[in-house]
Amino acid sequence: MPELPEVEIVTRALSRKLKGRSILEHRVHHPGVLLHDPHAGLGGPLRRFERGERHGKYMVLEFSSEQRLVVHLRMTGAFYFRDSDTPLQPHTHVEFQLDTGEWLAYRDPRRFGRIWWLSPNSSTNPLADLGPDALRLSQPEWVARISERSRMMKPLLLDQAVIAGLGNIYVDELLHRSRIHPQRAADSIPAARLGEMWSACRELLRLAIRNGGSSIRSFVDTDGILGNYQNFHLVYAREGEPCTTCGTLIKRIVVAQRGTWICPRCQRRR
Incomplete structure (x- = not known):
């Protein structure tokens, strides 16, 4: 998607x-x-x-x-x-x-x-139940929306009512960059660490945009051109390949019924 x-x-x-x-x-x-x-x-x-x-x-x-x-x-x-x-x-x-x-x-x-x-008279609003956009919310709001919840990090970040815009690819990439296990409880992470995660999220998303996005199966732009950022993924869909940080083999697990890629060493569950 x-x-x-x-x-x-x-x-x-x-x-x-x-x-x-x-x-x-x-x-x-x-x-x-x-x-x-x-x-x-x-x-x-x-x-x-x-x-x-x-x-x-x-x-x-x-x-x-x-x-x-x-x-x-x-x-x-x-x-x-x-x-x-x-x-x-x-x-x-x-x-x-x-x-x-x-x-x-x-x-x-x-x-x-x-x-x-x-139109202005429409009773339908598809955006009504969405949380703030992942690239627009402030660092304090990011920290507050995550730290006040006890859910596991991955399903929390995938919840569009909490933060809008992140999906399976960029949640896995963000959690790896932040060295956070996807099953870790959100309210167990220190605020300073969540602040660093906010910065990492903005950097990740902007880098992906500059590289044309990720074309895993079918994504193309309006000219039919594939994205390039899939070539820079650190963990997503890289099972069995070495982690670019520590060399440990990337592992695929299932979190909240979603295929999930992690580095077992960089993202230890605490």
């Missing part, structure tokens, strides 16, 4: 390419992907694109018509651009025609992703 860095990359790309553009019409090839609020009075074109923003793993595309598209890519969702003469890619479920004549298309082989078309 695309996590914060991958969604940030797509949001930035769409913001550049949609700048000043309007969506004139749309086509739906699979009705379960594009969701309308029946009470919002939607319909017609989406006028001039204003900005693209991201919160956690969600992107928000805002238009001057006060309407917006909220997107969650889930497992395999991706956007691409095509002209009228270019055939649709397989698994394309929604298309938006731009005032340039070009089409913005959304493809999703597993069809788990969703696009919400919302």
Whole structure:
């Protein structure tokens, strides 16, 4: 699933390419992907694109018509651009025609992703239950939100209501960088250590963004280009390979029903 860095990359790309553009019409090839609020009075074109923003793993595309598209890519969702003469890619479920004549298309082989078309009158808010964004919350807030809970660290960091944006890849990478075992109780970690973890999280996510994100199975940007950060993973999906810090072989365990990669020496359970 695309996590914060991958969604940030797509949001930035769409913001550049949609700048000043309007969506004139749309086509739906699979009705379960594009969701309308029946009470919002939607319909017609989406006028001039204003900005693209991201919160956690969600992107928000805002238009001057006060309407917006909220997107969650889930497992395999991706956007691409095509002209009228270019055939649709397989698994394309929604298309938006731009005032340039070009089409913005959304493809999703597993069809788990969703696009919400919302207006100021919409009663739906897909972001309502999310915690603060992992790249925007302050160090004191990070420390407080973790230290006040007794849950194991990995499922706590995966909980989007606590901190939004982290998934399996970057939680494993962050816990390794912080030398914290994923099953350690959150409230057992000193505040100073959690403060260091906040800094490590910001550094990790920014580094992943600079390297185009992680392409493990299917992630590509809007130009169809794979990310590169998977080549810099320290533990994720590296079972049996030596730890870059101490040389101990990386081990795969299961934590909260999620495959998890750790260095048994660097991340001892205390």
